[in-house]
Amino acid sequence: MQISKDAFKDPVEFAETFFKWKAHEGQKQILRSKAQFLTVAAGRRFGKSESMAVMALFEALRQPGKIIFIIAPTYDQSTVIFESVLRFLGRSPFNKLVNRVKYSPYPLLQFVHESEIHARSSDKPNNLRGRKAHLVILDEAAFVKDSAVYDVIEPMLADYNGRLIKISTPYGKNHFYDSFMKGLEGVRGYESFRFPSWMNPYISREFLELKKLEYGETSLRWRVEYEAEFVDDQNVVFPWNIIEGVVEDYSLPIRPKQGHLYSMGVDVAKYQDFTVIVVMDMTEKPYRMVYFERFNQKSWQYVVNRIETIYKRYQPKGYIDVTGVGDPIFEALKSRGVYLEPFKFTAQTKQELIDNLRAKMEMQEIVVPMLRELIDELRFFEYKMTEGGYMKMEARTGYHDDTVIALALAAYTKPATVATSRIVLPAGKYDWLI
Ligand SMILES: Nc1ncnc2c1ncn2[C@@H]1O[C@H](COP(=O)(O)OP(=O)(O)O)[C@@H](O)[C@H]1O
Ligand SMILES: [Mg+2]
Structure with a gap:
């Protein structure tokens, strides 16, 4: 040459x-x-x-x-x-x-x-x-x-x-x-x-x-991601220094382990958004995310089946947001032995939920993987206050917070409740899992 x-x-x-x-x-x-x-x-x-x-x-x-x-x-x-x-x-x-x-x-x-x-x-x-x-x-x-x-x-x-x-x-x-x-x-x-x-x-x-x-042309997300602006936004709930402290480079899913304790958070899709299922290992601090699933445009039977499958796999305690989708999903889950607590969203409970997630992140009590969807939803999650001083329930146009909510619900689960449900895996190999 x-x-x-x-x-x-x-x-x-x-x-x-x-x-x-x-x-x-x-x-x-x-x-x-x-x-x-x-x-x-x-x-x-x-x-x-x-x-x-x-x-x-x-x-x-x-x-x-x-x-x-x-x-x-x-x-x-x-x-x-x-x-x-x-x-x-x-x-x-x-x-x-x-x-x-x-x-x-x-x-x-x-x-x-x-x-x-x-x-x-x-x-x-x-x-x-x-x-x-x-x-x-x-x-x-x-x-x-x-x-x-x-x-x-x-x-x-x-x-x-x-x-x-x-x-x-x-x-x-x-x-x-x-x-x-x-x-x-x-x-x-x-x-x-x-x-x-x-x-x-x-x-x-x-x-x-x-x-x-x-x-939206003026949204934080457009300006940062596509206009490449360094935006100093006071309204973000999870600034990068907080997110940085909880992310690690690892792959999901992590299979259930004998004797471990799990929590689960589920945000069920309304209208255009996504259903998100998050599972965390609560056996010891920091609580590590072990499972993540996000999908949209599926029938409610599909949604119920996925939640049931993951629930039976990890045998967790946890919460499901049923606001707006009503009871059918919750009832269907219950009849199949899926006992997740319903979480009703109001301006006040949403604030409590997000405050709890933020506090756990600040104290580095949780660890999450570098999943782009998750990191992005956290980064662009914004505070808007109501006149009463609570976080506003936003109309979610083109902007998703399902992942943040599912994570927050999993993190909201009290370790004490989880402690009653140590996982007992069936004997033998677990190749059927995941
Ligand atoms: N000079 C180039 N000629 C042709 N295609 C390009 C060129 N630069 C980038 N692309 C295409 O543009 C897209 C984005 O490129 P990529 O390097 O992945 O962007 P980024 O890392 O900034 O997100 C890819 O499909 C890539 O193949
Ligand atoms: Mg690139």
């Missing part, structure tokens, strides 16, 4: 020539930045992950012995870029330079010229400690905990005076916001960009219009 040094002058041309990938205007600016600390706040579907795959490859191929880490809040997210890297390579002449690709214990691509591209989750930062990197790409950076960035990721750059690229939809006043501001203030070595989603000409305008309509 004869490739001249000139091929590596410009990452934009490089990607066009070898991967047949044309960066759009926003991506060109990112790829051509020379800043050591590059921070990009961009909307959903802007093309963040794809441009980072190009960036990783450009760096890895440009010179021998380059060590690149792609780090994201979850393992799954980090593999998204890793997969794009492999896809781009597969259609290029550089495929011949691959020495090996492995996935265990972590994704790693090694080239014959000794450059390496690693993919990692930021959730267990200890296994990154002591690694050296020329380039670290932090995808969905706003969702990576401050402690991981400051204690582990930044020190990785020390040996080679490496580069750190943070790219994300904006959120919270955390390390991501700090680097973003440094770029704006012109601190040496820092550069920042902000791009709304619609800068990506490759995604459909109809999709964006639909989302704008669904969330």
Whole structure:
């Protein structure tokens, strides 16, 4: 293979020539930045992950012995870029330079010229400690905990005076916001960009219009997720520093365990929204979410069947919100031996329920997985007060809080009630479960 040094002058041309990938205007600016600390706040579907795959490859191929880490809040997210890297390579002449690709214990691509591209989750930062990197790409950076960035990721750059690229939809006043501001203030070595989603000409305008309509143009969610604004909203119930303290990167479901105690929260769909079933392991603190299910547009028989199935599996105590759907679902469940307490929503009980969830989260008494639907509903859950000083029961147009409610109901269940119902699993193997 004869490739001249000139091929590596410009990452934009490089990607066009070898991967047949044309960066759009926003991506060109990112790829051509020379800043050591590059921070990009961009909307959903802007093309963040794809441009980072190009960036990783450009760096890895440009010179021998380059060590690149792609780090994201979850393992799954980090593999998204890793997969794009492999896809781009597969259609290029550089495929011949691959020495090996492995996935265990972590994704790693090694080239014959000794450059390496690693993919990692930021959730267990200890296994990154002591690694050296020329380039670290932090995808969905706003969702990576401050402690991981400051204690582990930044020190990785020390040996080679490496580069750190943070790219994300904006959120919270955390390390991501700090680097973003440094770029704006012109601190040496820092550069920042902000791009709304619609800068990506490759995604459909109809999709964006639909989302704008669904969330509302002035909604927190639209402005943060698609306009990529850093919004300082006083009305959110669960600020990022609270959510950050309770999320971990793990997969669901976790099967029922002999002798464990479980609680369950169910929010039943009314109109357009979702039915959500949450189960938590209450055996010891912190109480860990072990099961999550969310679906819509199903018959009520289906809803009853799913609740019954999960109930029989974990034998929990808990609550079901039957407000608005009336008694038929509740009665049907009872006749099948599903004894969940009905929870009646009023402005007052809703406030109590949400306050309890927030308090448990602040004290880190619960742990939840990094599920996008769950995290997003928590992040965008807003306070609106009634004149009486209670939380308003909002009309739920295009905005869902079913997941928050189901989680809150599971967390509302008192450990003392649960304690009477230690699970007794049938003898034998449990392969029939889940
Ligand atoms: N330069 C490009 N050329 C063609 N398609 C692109 C380009 N950049 C992004 N896309 C497409 O746009 C969509 C969103 O890209 P992605 O990188 O996943 O966005 P993000 O990580 O910002 O959510 C994907 O379908 C991707 O293939
Ligand atoms: Mg992405």
